[in-house]
Amino acid sequence: MKIIDAMGKACPIPVVLAKKEAARLALEGGELQVLVDNLPACENLKSMADGMGYTAKEEMLEPGRYRVIIKVTAQSQEIIKTQSFEEKTPVNKGENGLVVVISKDSMGQGSEELGKILIKGFVFSLTQLEDLPKSLLFFNSGVLLTVKEANTLEDLLALEQAGTQIKICGTCADYYSVKSSIGVGQIVNMMTITEEMALAGTVINL
Missing domain, CATH: 3.40.1260.10 (DsrEFH-like)
Structure with missing residues (x-):
């Protein structure tokens, strides 16, 4: 399981980090967790996951500390390529x-x-x-x-x-x-x- 610590990082950094990691996991599938410090970041991460066909849920670990768990389902090479940010x-x-x-x-x-x-x-x-x-x-x-x-x-x-x-x-x-x-x-x-x-x-x- 991959854990991304995005505490204190402003939008859109948590989403970008999560999307990159999801693209890496997509060939075989897996799970990643993203730590953030505000609810809007949680909503943005869940929207990103939904748009990529994944499931996501948020948990409040303590006030000002949240965890978004994203379950990445296996994807084809063609879909992974469209999700990747590596080539610009x-x-x-x-x-x-x-x-x-x-x-x-x-x-x-x-x-x-x-x-x-x-x-x-x-x-x-x-x-x-x-x-x-x-x-x-x-x-x-x-x-x-x-x-x-x-x-x-x-x-x-x-x-x-x-x-x-x-x-x-x-x-x-x-x-x-x-x-x-x-x-x-x-x-x-x-x-x-x-x-x-x-x-x-x-x-x-x-």
Whole structure:
């Protein structure tokens, strides 16, 4: 039995970890347990399991500590392949691909603390796409996500290694005095960013 400790990990990390492990178990079947610290994570895990044709149940071990038990039934090689996250390539929608534009270091309106949790989860989610973005463009306070101390750096490095281009507004990096602290990607000017957006097949703008 595989136990995944996802305590303290924000959405969608528990689901991604469980889905990867389920794909590994799927050839012969088996059981895995996922430890999480909130009920929404339990519901997300059960929905994931249901969507993959598995059964799942939750148990409260103590307040703020839950266990989701997922029973993985044996699947064919074809189904396992569709469930796997292991092979990823930059997206090819036409010739110009998907471009993600990130203009701030948090996501959405309202709580800034929540927004920072959400943007971390969003960047991680990009690494789990079957077809990766062609490029990520950072400007304004979004450049703060690319510095060496940022909790998004590991995921951005993984994207870059897989072929996604990371481009950072030089004027913005200068404004926030972080140019020497950039840990991933390349510094570019606003014209480069504008051209990248104009030529994109699809743009996600945050």
